[in-house]
Amino acid sequence: MPGIAIGVSAGALLIALGLQGQTQPAFEVASIRRNLTGLQRGGGLAAPQPGGRFVAIGATLRRLVGDAYDDMQVFGGPTWIDTDRFDVNARSEHDRPPAEIRRMLRPLLAERFRLVVHTETREMPIYVLSTTRADRTLGPRLRESDVTCAREARAFVPGGTPGSPLSCGDFRLGARTLTARGMAMRSLARLLGDRAGRPVVDRTGLGSVYDVEVEWSSDLGLQQAPPASAGAAELAADGLSLFTALQEQLGLRLQAARGPVEVIVIDRAEPPTPD
Numbered sequence: 001m002p003g004i005a006i007g008v009s010a011g012a013l014l015i016a017l018g019l020q021g022q023t024q025p026a027f028e029v030a031s032i033r034r035n036l037t038g039l040q041r042g043g044g045l046a047a048p049q050p051g052g053r054f055v056a057i058g059a060t061l062r063r064l065v066g067d068a069y070d071d072m073q074v075f076g077g078p079t080w081i082d083t084d085r086f087d088v089n090a091r092s093e094h095d096r097p098p099a100e101i102r103r104m105l106r107p108l109l110a111e112r113f114r115l116v117v118h119t120e121t122r123e124m125p126i127y128v129l130s131t132t133r134a135d136r137t138l139g140p141r142l143r144e145s146d147v148t149c150a151r152e153a154r155a156f157v158p159g160g161t162p163g164s165p166l167s168c169g170d171f172r173l174g175a176r177t178l179t180a181r182g183m184a185m186r187s188l189a190r191l192l193g194d195r196a197g198r199p200v201v202d203r204t205g206l207g208s209v210y211d212v213e214v215e216w217s218s219d220l221g222l223q224q225a226p227p228a229s230a231g232a233a234e235l236a237a238d239g240l241s242l243f244t245a246l247q248e249q250l251g252l253r254l255q256a257a258r259g260p261v262e263v264i265v266i267d268r269a270e271p272p273t274p275d
Contacts, residue, residue: 052092153182
């Protein structure tokens with residue numbers, strides 16, 4: 001396996017480099033190329049694929065680091081990790097579970113981007129995602145995906161054509177709409193966290209994948225104060241908030257809280273070496 005740059009700071013943990021006293025599985029072949037289309041939004045698309053593959057289209061380095069480290073929130077790093085975008089096509093010699101494929105990104109990113117990270121636990125504002133009802137009854141626009149869609153979601157390859165039918169495992173996020181097929185609650189929490197400016201912790205207890213349709217009218221999205229919080233009354237005239245839409249349409253609740261969150265901190269990153 002290619003050499004891995006190890007940070008010199010005392011906080012640079014072995015787990016951050018994916019080295020835990022054993023050889024870290026590595027991709028047999030990996031291509032990382034700069035994406036220059038300029039069409040992507042957010043962090044880009046990235047997902048493990050059948051056959052031990054990982055595919056990303058227009059993904060930022062921050063998104064790739066988050067994927068590699070179990071959807072943990074990522075702090076630090078140079079400004080380009082949020083603006084430069086990359087296409088990744090990596091293949092392992094053997095088929096592997098999705099979680100293992102994601103972790104195989106760690107040595108790849110360390111090699112190609114000279115990435116050095118460490119973990120920290122920080123006390124910070126969070127949102128807790130939970131079901132509105134104690135019996136976990138779902139809202140009318142949150143439906144458990146059928147078995148076929150659930151299977152297709154696990155094999156989903158990102159990169160569908162805009163306007164084409166939504167594939168299982170894909171989602172579309174508009175200014176005031178979110179539509180998804182075959183979405184896990186963990187993925188929904190991450191998506192909401194990206195827009196909320198704070199981590200969203202999934203405590204729904206819902207382990208399946210779901211079809212999601214939610215609409216709201218407020219321009220503020222998750223920047224609007226949650227219901228019953230200070231400032232919410234003044235913003236009510238702006239329209240239906242995403243907080244309220246989640247409750248009424250999906251049967252889910254976002255509650256503001258504070259709590260310890262384990263995060264990834266980037267100590268060093270460089271533009272990738274050529275393939």
